[in-house]
Amino acid sequence: MSATAADSTATTAAPPAGDFASLSPRTGEELARYPVHDGEHVRSAVRAAAEAAQWWGGLGFDERRRRLAAWKKVLVAQLDRVARVVADETGKPMDDARLEVVLAIDHLDWASANAKKVLGKRSVSPGLLMANQAATVAYRPLGVVGVIGPWNYPVFTPMGSIAYALAAGNTVVFKPSELTPGVGHEIARTLAEAVPEVGRYPLFTVVTGLGPTGAELCRAPGIGKIAFTGSAATGRRVMAACAENLVPVLMECGGKDPLIVDADADLDAAADAAVWGGMSNAGQTCVGVERVYVVESVAGRFLEKVRTAASRLQVGTAAQEGDLGPMTMPSQTEIVRRHVTDALEKGGRAIVGGADSVPAQGGAISPVVIADVPEDSVAVTEETFGPLVVVNRVPDVDEAVRRANATGYGLGATVFSARRGERIAEQLRCGMVSINGVISFAGIPSLPFGGVGESGFGRIHGADGLREFTRAQSVARQRFPIPLVVTSFRRTARTMQALTGIVKARHGR
Incomplete structure (x- = not known):
């Protein structure tokens, strides 16, 4: 559910004071101030997240699930506190904010519970021609995922990337909308309460600022993927920044449903x-x-x-x-x-x-x-x-x-x-x-969420959402040698005749 038509994630110039205010849409009063993080700060956050990714990815699915389940419990216990920040920064009714947090908790639960089944190593058939091979596929984490979030659903929408990326074994650097930075910090605070190792291993880091901060995240060395939510126009600028380092992107853009x-x-x-x-x-x-x-x-x-x-x-x-x-x-x-x-x-x-x-x-x-x-x-x-x-x-x-x-x-x-x-x-x-x-x-949670055309590409949620934050790794292991050796300069004309005869008999009918 993306903020689209007027998102300002990559368009607003930074204020001269080096920080910015989060304002209440209801009253216009200042809620808090947050720093405008520059390129060096963003790059430092990504470097730290990359180091943490070695530990987090190495824990395995079961240990990650245990820690994410602890995070879920903290979110449940503090649901109203988190919702209050959402309501204050967006202006939405408190019950709408509660609903948003409830949905995010449900998705966190699904992602952590299903990551092993969806992403774990599995055997696949090698086929007749390669019957002497054992074939497996597994889905490995990308490392550091950058998430650029919206202001309209500042918990539910980015958690569709954050929870699934973490469950898949990645660490996350999150750039919330400049309209809802406090929500980003609430997400980080609850995770830190649930997972004590966060003090040593920054699994989830928040960087705040305006458009240039998001651009720096796209360009930061070590970013494995950017998950963006916003307008198609801003999405094109995000893609251009990511293209400089061939960083893959997930685009959640607008709709006219x-x-x-x-x-x-x-x-x-x-x-x-x-x-x-x-x-x-x-x-x-x-x-x-x-x-x-x-x-x-x-x-x-x-x-x-x-x-x-x-x-x-x-x-x-x-x-x-x-x-x-x-x-x-x-x-x-x-x-x-x-x-x-x-x-x-x-x-x-x-x-x-x-x-x-x-x-x-x-x-x-x-x-x-x-x-x-x-x-x-x-x-x-x-x-x-x-x-x-x-x-x-x-x-x-x-x-x-x-x-x-x-x-x-x-x-x-x-x-x-x-x-x-x-x-x-x-x-x-x-x-x-x-x-x-x-x-x-x-x-x-089991249904993939995403669009086509001007609405973007890629998917969050469901099995597709988990795979979105991984790289497939295929492995073929020879179990025993076969007499028809074709991938060697030792092959003979008779071998190729036998091979083509097998193919014609099997597929030429």
């Missing part, structure tokens, strides 16, 4: 999913619902249910939490305003809210639902990353699928259909689909 409502859908559930998927976390969810395509025959009833549900939502204030918090990044407000204005100017109908829902400068945005928006509106073509949902009618599901696929994005999608959910899902160009639910895939 559709929700398709079939004629036989449960409209109450679909409307609830559209409102939650589009408005929770103030719409700042890369796999949130931004576009809805509803079959014409049920569109009127569906829109009325959406209107009712969205109109009930309360926006929080500095003094009291609501269903929605403020925008974490104030500059994102201008993007939301531009999208709302364009949708209305091009003929869209405001069902809930409108241009007046978006404040002039930062703060909280009231829910906005606009129907019948032309497909060339930026509210349909660009990621909004705010509490705006566009609902468009379509004649049938085939047209809904065509429109859903008609963007460069391909992250997640949602389908509501009583009979055709699986068939519709198979036609969607995206990495994940929820059927008769919303964002369900993100909460299932």
Whole structure:
């Protein structure tokens, strides 16, 4: 669930004072100050992490699992403390912050419990021609993984890389968003409480700063991989920096995720999913619902249910939490305003809210639902990353699928259909689909999470997420010699005739 449209991970210039403030989105007050780490500090952190990786990788799966299980217990015991920091730095309601930490704990548990089964050495068939060989494959850690995290889900999203990288035997250097540095330090603090050896072996190091700090992490000698979450535009700059040293990258980028409502859908559930998927976390969810395509025959009833549900939502204030918090990044407000204005100017109908829902400068945005928006509106073509949902009618599901696929994005999608959910899902160009639910895939640790196209590449979560932070190592061991020696200058013409005869007999039928 990535911070995308307005992330500033690699774009903001460093302040002259050498540190920066973490501010409350609710009140604007300063929460704490953090250093802007320069290149030498980042390189030193990577060097220390590389030394620690020798110890951590050498422990083996069982010992790593024991220590990660201890970390899980600390996170459970201190769930509210960690969630409080999340809520303070992002502005999201406390229960939303708790949910984020709960999901991160579940993923940590799955990664540590399944790493040995997924990554441990296993035998594979050598085939007929190489029957005298014993063949095995194992997945070895990369060493040091650099993680550049987002601000919208500052625990859950980076833990999809951090937990899986640690379980695979790597150490991690984490650069949190400059909007949520305190969350990064909370993650580090809880791990240090759980694993006493962290004082000697820095398994997890936090470096703070703005864009240049992230760039230094990409270029640091010794980095085995960078896992980035943010916009496609910033992702391209991260990839360019990593290319200097041929550092592989995992890209979690943005989305413009559709929700398709079939004629036989449960409209109450679909409307609830559209409102939650589009408005929770103030719409700042890369796999949130931004576009809805509803079959014409049920569109009127569906829109009325959406209107009712969205109109009930309360926006929080500095003094009291609501269903929605403020925008974490104030500059994102201008993007939301531009999208709302364009949708209305091009003929869209405001069902809930409108241009007046978006404040002039930062703060909280009231829910906005606009129907019948032309497909060339930026509210349909660009990621909004705010509490705006566009609902468009379509004649049938085939047209809904065509429109859903008609963007460069391909992250997640949602389908509501009583009979055709699986068939519709198979036609969607995206990495994940929820059927008769919303964002369900993100909460299932065994399912890989990631996108295609402008939404990035690579996967976190699941077995694919564990393998993402390893290198496959194949080993072939000769068990006994065979008379047909072909990989030697001692081979004869008769040997090659016998070999080709075997191949023709086996594969030429």
